[in-house]
Structure formats: structure tokens, C-alpha cells
Amino acid sequence: QTLIRKPMKALNRTIRLVLPLLRNRYVIAILAFIIWIGFFDQNNLLERYELSQRIKELERQKIHYQQEINSNKQRMQELQSDPENLEKFAREQYLMKKPDEDIFVVIEE
Known part of the structure; x- marks a missing residue:
């Protein structure tokens, strides 16, 4: 009780x-x-929280893509400055060859 x-x-x-x-x-x-x-x-607290999370994710993606752009610019600068690098890149990426050469593609697993 x-x-x-x-x-x-x-x-x-x-x-x-x-x-x-x-x-x-x-x-x-x-x-x-x-x-x-x-x-x-319309701008309730739940939607504001979801939007702030989305903004953070987009900012992370922005940083990633900016780093990728910078590395691609550096790579492009290297390719434009040295003909040997350009030839190496063309051979590796596009499998280009000279007329008297044979290409063997080795895939590492």
C-alpha cells in the first residue's frame, strides 16, 4: 500500500x-x-538539422573534388612540360604504340 x-x-x-x-x-x-x-x-528544426547535415556532406565532397582538380592540374602541367611524360601517359592510359611495337597488358589482382 x-x-x-x-x-x-x-x-x-x-x-x-x-x-x-x-x-x-x-x-x-x-x-x-x-x-x-x-x-x-516550413523551416522547422528537424528540416534545419537535415539540411545542415547535407551541407556538411557537400562541403566534404567539395574539398575532395578540389584536391582532385589540383592533382589533375599538376599532372596536366607535367604532361605539357615534358614530351617523355606525355608519351608515357599515352602509352599507359590509351594503349598507344609505335608501329613496330606489340603491347602486352598485365592486370594486377
Whole structure:
């Protein structure tokens, strides 16, 4: 009996404290505003969080692609500056050959 009454007394005490607040129209208006902004508004908090996560992912991709662009520019500069590098690149990437050569493609696993 006493084990059941203690939680009930605490619940009754909480209800007695909260009930007058819920009758106050300003508190109701503030709660409605918070709920509206949190869930129903066009720019609600859930969508803002998802959009911020998407922005972070896109920024990571941007950094990756910028690094890739820089490495490709460096590679292009090397190819344009040295004809031997250009010939090596053409042979490796496009399997180009001289008329009297044979090509053997070795695929490493």
C-alpha cells in the first residue's frame, strides 16, 4: 500500500504544480509557438538539422573534388612540360604504340 501511495503523491504534487501553468494563456501560447516552430513550420528544426547535415556532406565532397582538380592540374602541367611524360601517359592510359611495337597488358589482382 505505501509503495503505491508514494509515487501517487509525487504525481499528484506534480499535477498540482503544472495544472495552473496550463491554464495560463501565455504559457499555452508559448508552448503552441514552440511546437509550431519545432515541427510544423516550413523551416522547422528537424528540416534545419537535415539540411545542415547535407551541407556538411557537400562541403566534404567539395574539398575532395578540389584536391582532385589540383592533382589533375599538376599532372596536366607535367604532361605539357615534358614530351617523355606525355608519351608515357599515352602509352599507359590509351594503349598507344609505335608501329613496330606489340603491347602486352598485365592486370594486377
